Amino acid sequence: xxxxxxxxxxxxxRDCAGEEESxxxxxxxxxxxxEELGYDSLALIETTSRISREFAVQLPExxxxxxxTVRDLLALINQRLSVSS
Amino acid sequence: MDRxxxxxxxxxVAPGDPGTKAFWDLVVSGRTATxxxxxxxxxxxxxxxxxxxVFDPLQAGLGLQEVRRLxxxxxxxxxxxxxxxxxxxxELAQERPERMAVCLGSAVGCTMSLEAEYAVVSDSGRRWExxxxxxxxHLPDYFVPSSLAAEVAWTAGAEGxxxxxxxxxxxxxxxxxxxxxxxxxxxxxxxxxxxTDAPISPITVACFDAIKATSTHNDDPEHAMRPxxxxxxxxxxxxxxxxxxxxxxxxARRRGARIYALISGxxxxxxxxxxxxxxxxxxxxxxxIDAALAEARLAPEAxxxxxxxxxxxxxxxRHETNAFKRALGDxxxxxxxxxxxxxxxHSLGAIGSIEIAACALAIEHGTIPPTANLTEPDPELDLDYxxxxxxxxxxxxxxxxxxxxGGFQSAMVLTRPGAVRA
Amino acid sequence: xxxVITGLGIAAPNGLGTEEVWRSTxxxxxxxxxxxxxxxxxxxxxxxGEIPGFEVSEHVPxxxxxxxxxxxxLALAASGWALEDAGVDPQRFDDLEMGVVTANSxxxxxxxxxxxxxxxxxxxxxxxAYQSFAWFYAVNTGQxxxxxxxxxxxxxxxxxxxxGLDALGQARRQLSKGVRLVLTGGxxxxxxxxxxxxxxxxxLLSEQxxxxxxxxxxxxxxxxxxxxxxxxxxxxxxAASARERGAPQLYGEIAGYCATFDPRPGSGxxxxxxxxxxxxxxxxxxxxxxxxxxxxxASGVPELDRAxxxxxTGLFGPRGVPVTAPKTMxxxxxxxxxxxxxxxxxxxxxxxxxxxxxNVTAPAEEYRLDLVTEARPARLRTALVVARGYGGxxxxxxxxxx
Numbered sequence: 001x002x003x004x005x006x007x008x009x010x011x012x013x014r015d016c017a018g019e020e021e022s023x024x025x026x027x028x029x030x031x032x033x034x035e036e037l038g039y040d041s042l043a044l045i046e047t048t049s050r051i052s053r054e055f056a057v058q059l060p061e062x063x064x065x066x067x068x069t070v071r072d073l074l075a076l077i078n079q080r081l082s083v084s085s
Numbered sequence: 086m087d088r089x090x091x092x093x094x095x096x097x098v099a100p101g102d103p104g105t106k107a108f109w110d111l112v113v114s115g116r117t118a119t120x121x122x123x124x125x126x127x128x129x130x131x132x133x134x135x136x137x138x139v140f141d142p143l144q145a146g147l148g149l150q151e152v153r154r155l156x157x158x159x160x161x162x163x164x165x166x167x168x169x170x171x172x173x174x175x176e177l178a179q180e181r182p183e184r185m186a187v188c189l190g191s192a193v194g195c196t197m198s199l200e201a202e203y204a205v206v207s208d209s210g211r212r213w214e215x216x217x218x219x220x221x222x223h224l225p226d227y228f229v230p231s232s233l234a235a236e237v238a239w240t241a242g243a244e245g246x247x248x249x250x251x252x253x254x255x256x257x258x259x260x261x262x263x264x265x266x267x268x269x270x271x272x273x274x275x276x277x278x279x280x281t282d283a284p285i286s287p288i289t290v291a292c293f294d295a296i297k298a299t300s301t302h303n304d305d306p307e308h309a310m311r312p313x314x315x316x317x318x319x320x321x322x323x324x325x326x327x328x329x330x331x332x333x334x335x336x337a338r339r340r341g342a343r344i345y346a347l348i349s350g351x352x353x354x355x356x357x358x359x360x361x362x363x364x365x366x367x368x369x370x371x372x373x374i375d376a377a378l379a380e381a382r383l384a385p386e387a388x389x390x391x392x393x394x395x396x397x398x399x400x401x402x403r404h405e406t407n408a409f410k411r412a413l414g415d416x417x418x419x420x421x422x423x424x425x426x427x428x429x430x431h432s433l434g435a436i437g438s439i440e441i442a443a444c445a446l447a448i449e450h451g452t453i454p455p456t457a458n459l460t461e462p463d464p465e466l467d468l469d470y471x472x473x474x475x476x477x478x479x480x481x482x483x484x485x486x487x488x489x490x491g492g493f494q495s496a497m498v499l500t501r502p503g504a505v506r507a
Numbered sequence: 508x509x510x511v512i513t514g515l516g517i518a519a520p521n522g523l524g525t526e527e528v529w530r531s532t533x534x535x536x537x538x539x540x541x542x543x544x545x546x547x548x549x550x551x552x553x554x555x556g557e558i559p560g561f562e563v564s565e566h567v568p569x570x571x572x573x574x575x576x577x578x579x580x581l582a583l584a585a586s587g588w589a590l591e592d593a594g595v596d597p598q599r600f601d602d603l604e605m606g607v608v609t610a611n612s613x614x615x616x617x618x619x620x621x622x623x624x625x626x627x628x629x630x631x632x633x634x635x636a637y638q639s640f641a642w643f644y645a646v647n648t649g650q651x652x653x654x655x656x657x658x659x660x661x662x663x664x665x666x667x668x669x670x671g672l673d674a675l676g677q678a679r680r681q682l683s684k685g686v687r688l689v690l691t692g693g694x695x696x697x698x699x700x701x702x703x704x705x706x707x708x709x710x711l712l713s714e715q716x717x718x719x720x721x722x723x724x725x726x727x728x729x730x731x732x733x734x735x736x737x738x739x740x741x742x743x744x745x746a747a748s749a750r751e752r753g754a755p756q757l758y759g760e761i762a763g764y765c766a767t768f769d770p771r772p773g774s775g776x777x778x779x780x781x782x783x784x785x786x787x788x789x790x791x792x793x794x795x796x797x798x799x800x801x802x803x804x805a806s807g808v809p810e811l812d813r814a815x816x817x818x819x820t821g822l823f824g825p826r827g828v829p830v831t832a833p834k835t836m837x838x839x840x841x842x843x844x845x846x847x848x849x850x851x852x853x854x855x856x857x858x859x860x861x862x863x864x865x866n867v868t869a870p871a872e873e874y875r876l877d878l879v880t881e882a883r884p885a886r887l888r889t890a891l892v893v894a895r896g897y898g899g900x901x902x903x904x905x906x907x908x909x
Binding site for chain 3: 204234
């Protein structure tokens, strides 16, 4: 299984939750929190549930609850991907 | 002179056994009706608990054609309507149908029948262009949820204003609030009102799973709904109906009707914030409480009991605790607050009306129902949540509140007849 | 307290936006045509009033698109037009003094069909987190209140077509309790296969394949109804408050409103439609002679047309008032239908012209109606809008110039 990249995340986020007009998703967003990108908990739930299905990866609820920044989420997904592969 | 609104009839089909008496016995006992879902195989779902009515439509007096025609939400509503009408002692032959109105609340309408029929015409989701040759004749009634209000109106013989209020989880409160306006403004003398919902079907369970709103205490279903408890983890989906007969109070007195309570104030507000989220400060719920108290011409200190929304989520518990403090001030610390949802779950658009019925019965019996399953109080919450055991207390004025998806916040004040205002 | 309408936002099958719909309607341009949004070739009904050219990205913020059904997207767009028309910037109001009361009838049905399909074909974990609110009947009120920052009184009325007027009646009640502005109206859009199939067994839908012959209310050739999508969102305010803030226009006031319900079919008791119409006039303090035009419910089903014609002639006398049904150009819009009629009635008062009922080439003589089949200039001060909802719901609402 190939690594999950920020490009994968942006594609899925745009599809699942759109994008805030005042935010440039293509800018340097790795260390921004999702709320700073205009995404609420619903947007995050919809996005992570899509990622789970599309990449066949289990993302435990309690670990998702700890996610703050984009970098955190990418790390969690890739860590879980390496465990399951 | 102001036209006041009296509750003169109550009919309840709540989780557990049907009927108002069985309902009241359950909610003052501290026992619960939450169980593992039995209507379909719950194993693929995150939350597998629900509060279901022990309801046999034939035994409840419905005919075979009614059973075929009516969605379960309509069945519950019609049975509750018959009980409420009988309880009110109204003689239909002596009433003018045009002075009788209906306002029924429901959040999800005929969703069970819609889903069941969808599964057939789509061949279990295999076709987007669903097969109309499998459509059953009553499908248009399910498509239009106001058919629920129509069934209640036919049962009650109402020919005045009839409609449905569908404001999500505040529907059961908002419908009764609407009904009160019809009496106060003189559009009707009698309003048959309340709420009904029968949502325990795969699509509803799945959509609450998706947002992780429902409880996962699947291994302990009887104690799955734990409002104000540290170990809460969501609400338990439920079904049910409550129907109230409201009458202009002077008229009710003249005919010697039993008046359970007066509905003295109501208001609905919106947090304009989020479709599912609540801000912790409780500002808009407090605004609804303020407005309901103002309509009732009562000071916050007059409130003897608060029936909480109590959905068993951390977000809700903080939100409404703050709203009560904001609206009632220091009096909030002296006022018992409880959630009967701990026992009968959250029946979406019905629960608001079921809770109004509970408040009316609490006034009638001088008893405050407890919050079940509250064994490990959340240290962040500092009000009196009436854990586990019912309390005897004379109640002159009670407050009941509800929150719903869409950001809706509603509040209603009930008073003991003769206690506060003539 | 006089409740006035100060802003209109219409989305209809013959146009997007108030002035576009009004121009098309006066010109008699129909929006009814073959269904294009899904393959309807296998169904006995293949026509509908679809709204063409609604580019959602032009009207709805990107963040809201994935979580909304088409009917909510249309409501968001129409609400923006209505506020703009009224010259209202919600940020200049106290949020608790602005309310939202909308009608709805079928919820986000197309969104719901997609999620049901995922659930039944793939499994519960495929169901969207947005399903919990995107399909339910209260979603438009919720989304509008959030979008425009309105925390005042909220409400959602449901009585199929009749519910659209109940919403306006309820909005007026809120103004009488001291609210300064209510966004109201109704919007429905359930033109998906499941939405069509769920309505087919009613037997009320026309199976005529010719768009010009399918929906002919009050015509000898009436053969049933055509479904459409759309509705209108209106800005309602107390007249004094609207004047004080310098509203660009006061289209007219909600002068009277009444709702009634028919007895159970087969009871032998008479319909209560005429009582709703009379009740609306009584509550407005109007006599039938003062009504200049009736926007009919116009079912298109012969027995329902007859019942409405009898109610109209019973109140106004044979050919006693001009009657029109612009919905011949839209189809039946469910909860959106009556708010569109109210908006068109207000525009008719403004411009002194009655919009036509199109395609009705052979009005049934026995109905004895003065049916307006071409745009007709007239001095108009008062209009009565009539709506019936599936199952026996009747509502009527009078608007009057002020």
